[in-house]
Amino acid sequence: MSSPLITARGLTKKFDEFVAVDEIDFDVARGESFGLLGPNGAGKSTTMRIIGATSQRTSGNLTILGMDPEKFGPQIRAHLGVVPQQDNLDMNLSVSENLYIYGRYFGLSRKFLKAKIEELLEFAQLEEKRNAKVESLSGGMKRRLTIARGLVSEPEILMLDEPTTGLDPQARHILWDRLFRLKEQGVTLVITTHFMDEAEQLCDRLVVMDKGKIMAEGSPAQLIKDYSTKEVLEIRFGSERNSAMADQLRGMCDRIEELPDRILLYSEDGEALLEKIYSAGLHPKTSLVRRSSLEDVFLRLTGRTLVD
């Protein structure tokens, strides 16, 4: 394997006394889709900004394409496409002007950009909106424009901070499709998300972050295998009885998690476990057997759910 594109060792960021990123280690390989999964405030965006050479680390080592972002900020930023969590499109400019001027910021020529803008408008499915003001676009369109804008410099690494937060399901799927295409073209993706389904869909490998620390690392399937069971049985007895019933259920399965509205029972065979519960004379109001997800991994690692 070639040397990693991004290497972080003991990466730490403090804001006064608050430790936002706490001695994290990770590598990102060329062409992979790497995810930072965690709840709000886990330190994901701060990590992204440090990689993006727009924030300085407090301590630790970081190399991006063999360079230290503190010494070679502009050179590193020329390799990156950045899609921030909060859209910062240029509201005074039209869709195609946004792409044009962003290319100009990188110093790209008008001739190059003329062809590039056409390519990007097609990629972002915004050809018909080329002359529209940004304000008139829907949330999904703005997001696609921001991604297209990040691609104007033909970056090797695309950094996406919460790419689909606030979008409706249809807009999310369109966006995921676009990101898959980029991955096929060999663009390395670094993605933060607090949606487990997004992490499972998009990431080859991810780190689970909480309170500035990395709790676990691996592919989505590997993490589920390591930190959860194959299946999960979700049952509800009604909010008042859940906790009383949980005591009786303990011992019937590998692990049990009590949430305010439901009980999660971890087992290799959910249906069999449900039968066992019925034959013990317990009758939950509702029951559901599903496969384990990253949400369960996170719950196991931190004792909390991803989306509060």
Next chain:
Amino acid sequence: MIISAAVAIAEARRGRLGERVYSGRSRAIFERGYIAFKSSTWMVILSGFVEPVLYLFAFGYGLGELIGNIESNGLSIPYAAYIAPALLATSAMNGAIYDSTMNIFFKLNHDRIYHGMLATSLGPLDVALGEIGLALLRGFLYGVGFMAVVAPLGLIPSLWGILAIPAAVLIAFGFAAVGMALTTYMKSFQQLEIINIFLLPMFLFSGSFYPLTVFPEWLQFIIKALPLSQAIHLVRGLTLGQINLGLLGHISYFIVMIIVGLFFTTKRLNALFMK
């Protein structure tokens, strides 16, 4: 490593002085301003041009009828010719301050335009210079526009007066650099009003409408130290052809404003975006 055009451009600057804060592409910021200007800020530009012309007619000719000629450094000139250079200097100041405070505050805190710019291979000094360049363009347009109105009226007695246009640009540069630096420290729109509280009295008492000699000496001393007074005396010296070493002093004053303003703007933008 893939060498895209953007990477080749950024790599070409490796090792240059100040490469971390300046990429030599402030013209891209300037270009953005031009594109945005084409569609939006026309009215603001127009009002900035009309305002001094209105003052000129209302006071220069209205009040001027009552006042007649006025003495300036031993020269007797019509009242309108006395206030015209002050109005030019003031409009250069107002335009530069509007651009560098309101406009920049909005881009900094609301639209987050600079966040986008600084995620590219640009540096904060590119942004500062580009934005200030726009303020200069505005100062230049005001200068040319105002001269086109007052010169045919015979209010620019000296040929040196043509230099009032570059002087307006220099004044705009100084105010824009300091205005932008101050804006980067402001936390709310309300705080920007503090700047405006200074501007109006400075306009009224800086020798715009009558010589400073009407004030007691200690007050004259304070007023002369204010930037608008420096600006007015620079432009008036040129339009009236009263060329002396004092003008160099005024020019130096603005060069210092530019250097100090740019230094703090770059420093603050670095602190705001690279934290």
